[in-house]
Amino acid sequence: MMALVSFCESFVRLDKQPNSFAGRPYLPQIYDSAKRNLVLRCGRQVEKTTLLANLIVFNAVQYPGIKMLLCCPRREQAEMFSRSRLRPIISGSPLIARCLLGSNRRLRDPMNLTFENESELTIRSAFRSAEAARGQSADILLLDEFQDIASGDLPVLMETLSHSPRKQVVITGTPKHVDNHLEAVFSQSSACEWLIPCDCGKDVRLDEQAIGPSGLICPNCRNQVHVINGRWVPGYPESALGSGYTVSQLMVPWLDFSEIVAKQAEYDPIRFKNECLGLPTVLGDHVLTREEIESCCNRRPMSKKLADVPRDSHPYLVAGLDWGSGGAAATLLTVGYLSGRNKFIVVHFARFQGSEDPNRVIDFVTKLCREFRVRVVGTDGSGNGVLHNWTLADKLQGQAKIVGITYSDSNHKIQPQGPLLKWTIDRTENMGFVFHWIRKRQVEFPRLEDVRSFVEEFLNVIAEYDDYSHSIRYTKPETKRDDAVHSATYALIVARNLACPPSPDFS
Ligand SMILES: [Zn+2]
Known part of the structure; x- marks a missing residue:
């Protein structure tokens, strides 16, 4: 029987070109493993879908009468795969087309493909449940974007193989957190890494x-x-399940x-x-280490007044303000600027306890914004914040633009809202950006002894996986504080978007 690699090189044509393994020294072994159970943990755009399509075509041609079942989380993904990945390969490869399509050369139903040689491919979606696949029977079960397929459904899907002598499973996906079921199957595979x-x-x-x-x-x-x-070096060479590989964008x-x-x-x-x-x-893990955060502190003391800040950065000073909602939550103000060297320099932190009279807090905040002559205030634009922001705008009398920021799961354009601006931003992306800059030491804090209680709040942030929205969310333990993180996030994003210094090395 011909091997998958030589089959692809000899018969598969994509856009009239033969399949190429050139420059992909990692591929032949993966393709060779595809005759048994296979788990692929992949970055995006690493030819995972091409492998699935090749594998389907190969088996359909080589084993007439074979039954294959492909499950994707969503119906659109399933149809897209069928129409724009699989069909072009079949109809564009002359010998394969002759074998699978015969003389009528048509595939009517993209979700139920019956080929001329009686091989079959059924495609189903299984996002919330695998119900759609129940009752199917297959020799090869292919599960794409496995990380998003309902997590408890593998046993139901495996039942589709119960009558087959072959019982092969091919699982592919993009990793999420270590608790995701993709990791569970990957760790039972040979778990090969490219070293x-x-x-x-x-x-x-x-x-x-x-x-x-x-x-x-x-x-x-x-x-x-x-x-x-x-x-390829296996992490678990004795695996009884089959082969597993991690394919990254660094390899392609x-x-x-x-x-x-x-x-x-x-x-x-x-x-x-x-x-x-x-x-x-790894989730539940703290996002930043003490070392990462402390290495961003330099030796200069916290600035108390404008004259303590280098003169050429005065035009770029901004503030980030996280209003406390009373009770335990404090109001936190961060003053800083973006330097021409693509660094965010924090010059001042201030905290006002939640028990403080709100009018006094607004007076203090106004005083600090005036002292540092900040040009933009990025502030919490939800809840009590809305009212406080109008008062602050009134008191600052046009000295600074006030941008009321609301967290969401996507970024939107800045909009005018009365005397203020209103901005809805992606919470995870923008908080993640601050953490990334800290890790790269692109954020500079004053000396540690002056800001310890503020920067330590960054250590409270943990990453959590939200199963419903299928995305990461930054959170904190109930008893800990993260006001400084939000005020710094607001400051950094308004600095980057509304108070950017004109410097050639800024990007
Ligand atoms: Zn070395």
Whole structure:
């Protein structure tokens, strides 16, 4: 029987081109493993869908009468796969088309494909439940975007194989957090990693530490290393389940390395790890370490007045303000500016206890905004904040733009709202951005002894996975505070968008 790799090279045509394995030294072993159970944990855009389509076509041709069942979380994904990934391969590869389509050359129903040689592919969606797949029977079960398929449904889906002598499962997905069911099956597989030996004797693993400024590096000796020199090393060689591989964007031949570096700067760190590196994130884990936060503190004392701030940055001073809602929550003010070197410099933090009279708090805040002549105040625009913001705007008499910020799950345009501006932003993305800048030491705090109680609030933030929205959410333990984090987030985003210094090295 022909192997999948040579089948693809000989018969599969995509846009009239033969399948190429050039520059992909990691692919042949994965393709070879696809004759048994296979688990692929992948970053986005690493030819995972191509592999699924090739595998389906190969089996349909080689094993006439075979039954395959493909499940995706959503119906649109399922139809998209059928119409725009599978169909072009079948109709564009002459010998395959002749074998599977015969003379009528048509595939009517994209969800139920019956081929000329009696091979079958059924496609179903299983987002909330696997009900749609119940009662099907298959020889090969393919589960795509497995991380989003209802988590308890694997047993129901496996039942579809109960009458088959072959009983093969192919699971592919993009990692989320370590508690996701993709990780559970991956850890039962051989869990292979692509390791690149370095001249210093260490094996380089493809994670954040291997990302150098212009290419992959060994974190131990900082020498450049190359994907082509790597090999698959199993984490669990005795696996009874089958083979598993992690495929990352750092491995693919067409990706420009500067794009990776740009994504690392743009994406929130969790998304970068999942979608680019193909690695899961550890949740419940604190987002920042003490070392990361303390290494952002420098030796200068906290500025008490405008004259303590370098003169050339005066035009760019902004404030971030998180209103306390009474009770335990304090009101927190962060004053800072964006330097031409793409750093955010915090010059002042102030905290007003929740028990304080709100009018006194507004007076203090006004006084500090006046003292530092801030140009923009990014402030909490929900709840009590709305009323306080109008009062603050009144008191500042046009000295600063007041931007009332509301957290949401997507970013919107800034809109006028009476004398204020109103801005709805993606909570996870923008908080993640601050953490990312801290980790890269692009945030500078005053000396630790002056700001300890403020920066320690950053250590309280934990990442949590929200199963309903399928996304990460930053949160904190009930008893801990994170007001400083929100006020710094507001300050940094208004600085980047509304008070950016005109500097050539700013990007
Ligand atoms: Zn090395």
